Amino acid sequence: METKIGNQSYEAFPMNGGQGQYSYAKNSNMQRIGADITKHISRDAIIEKLDVESLVQHSSNVIRIADLGCSVGPNTFFTIQNIIDAVNLKAQSQGHGLDSSLEFQALFNDHAGNDFNTLFKSLPEDKLYYAAAVPGSFHGRLFPESSIHVLNSSYALHWLSRIPKDIVDKNSPAYNKGRIYFTNEDKNVAGAYSAQFAKDIESFLNSRALELVPGGIMTLIIPCVPPDSKNAFQAQANIMENILAEMANEGLISQEQIDSFNMPIYMAASEEVKELIEKNGKFQIEKSELLYKLFDNKSQQIDAHKACMHLRAGFEGVFKNHFEEEGIVDEFFIQFEKKLAESPFLFSDPAYKQLGGLFVIKLLA
Numbered sequence: 001m002e003t004k005i006g007n008q009s010y011e012a013f014p015m016n017g018g019q020g021q022y023s024y025a026k027n028s029n030m031q032r033i034g035a036d037i038t039k040h041i042s043r044d045a046i047i048e049k050l051d052v053e054s055l056v057q058h059s060s061n062v063i064r065i066a067d068l069g070c071s072v073g074p075n076t077f078f079t080i081q082n083i084i085d086a087v088n089l090k091a092q093s094q095g096h097g098l099d100s101s102l103e104f105q106a107l108f109n110d111h112a113g114n115d116f117n118t119l120f121k122s123l124p125e126d127k128l129y130y131a132a133a134v135p136g137s138f139h140g141r142l143f144p145e146s147s148i149h150v151l152n153s154s155y156a157l158h159w160l161s162r163i164p165k166d167i168v169d170k171n172s173p174a175y176n177k178g179r180i181y182f183t184n185e186d187k188n189v190a191g192a193y194s195a196q197f198a199k200d201i202e203s204f205l206n207s208r209a210l211e212l213v214p215g216g217i218m219t220l221i222i223p224c225v226p227p228d229s230k231n232a233f234q235a236q237a238n239i240m241e242n243i244l245a246e247m248a249n250e251g252l253i254s255q256e257q258i259d260s261f262n263m264p265i266y267m268a269a270s271e272e273v274k275e276l277i278e279k280n281g282k283f284q285i286e287k288s289e290l291l292y293k294l295f296d297n298k299s300q301q302i303d304a305h306k307a308c309m310h311l312r313a314g315f316e317g318v319f320k321n322h323f324e325e326e327g328i329v330d331e332f333f334i335q336f337e338k339k340l341a342e343s344p345f346l347f348s349d350p351a352y353k354q355l356g357g358l359f360v361i362k363l364l365a
């Protein structure tokens with residue numbers, strides 16, 4: 001689905017909406033764990049780095065928090081509440097009492113096609129903030145200048161703003177025939193993905209630099225590949241490619257449909273993300289952590305069924321957009337779960353470290 005903002009058009013691939021068995025709301029526990037195990041880092045950063053006292057003097061005691069790529073919940077409510085708790089703690093340490101007159105506004109951003117109805121129907125009843133939706137791509141401007149105090153984005157920045165053009169261009173050396181993702185061996189395709197990601201991170205940071213108030217803070221959880229680790233998503237995409245090839249052999253889909261299909265995400269190396277933030281130069285990384293170092297054994301337990309449901313909640317829309325024939329996508333995910341179950345190394349090999357890096361970054365004054 002393509003949306004246009006000003007002169008820019010962006011491709012949008014929302015998660016599965018609603019509360020059904022394949023919904024993001026019901027299949028996003030892995031992201032929830034990520035938010036949970038990093039919350040102390042975000043809290044400490046807010047307490048150490050956010051001067052609430054001085055910020056509210058310029059904002060009529062209102063603290064504005066935005067969650068970019070919020071999807072349908074419930075993880076976004078958890079994240080917003082954690083940020084509010086940390087800001088309150090800091091405010092109290094700076095002399096604001098429990099009867100503090102601080103007010104909070106939570107701004108939930110995602111593509112316009114996101115299921116905002118489900119999001120707002122499930123807002124916590126006891127929430128102590130004013131909620132509003134901000135539809136649109138976070139690769140462009142979303143908020144007025146210097147208006148947001150704390151920005152967060154979790155598990156969203158690996159979604160590209162578009163499929164790199166060259167990988168669907170039959171005349172390009174980066175044409176990704178027969179594959180749906182990149183392998184490290186194919187430098188042209190990998191380069192096209194990496195260049196698109198670099199552009200996207202740059203436009204994201206440039207917009208946020210304008211929107212964050214001086215002294216504001218941004219927390220990002222970006223799925224990426226830790227040093228000396230195998231890229232688990234490449235292995236999963238390879239399984240997907242094999243299933244699609246089998247479906248083409250059976251005549252269920254055409255080879256042309258496979259050749260023109262590519263996954264619109266990019267799992268960068270964690271160092272690559274760091275370098276892009278540093279190269280942009282508008283923010284300073286105050287803290288960064290690799291998620292797998294924070295996981296305990298319990299939170300890492302995942303099986304083929306859970307992995308399939310998790311990926312289906314995120315990617316079903318992408319597949320349905322491209323393979324429109326009735327029943328194809330259901331069949332694809334039935335086969336995918338089977339193949340994942342036949343690939344236990346994906347869940348047991350310690351080289352496939354859990355994805356993700358957390359970056360707490362502050363606007364340079």
Ligand SMILES: C[S@@+](CC[C@H](N)C(=O)[O-])C[C@H]1O[C@@H](n2cnc3c(N)ncnc32)[C@H](O)[C@@H]1O
Pocket residue numbers: 010013014015028031032068069070071072075076109110111114136137138139153154155156159160161314
């Ligand atoms: C995997 S979900 C993460 C949801 C939530 N942040 C969490 O941690 O559970 C990624 C979300 O990012 C959104 N997204 C991806 N690219 C976006 C963009 N350019 N602008 C706004 N939202 C975007 C998707 O629509 C999706 O809802």
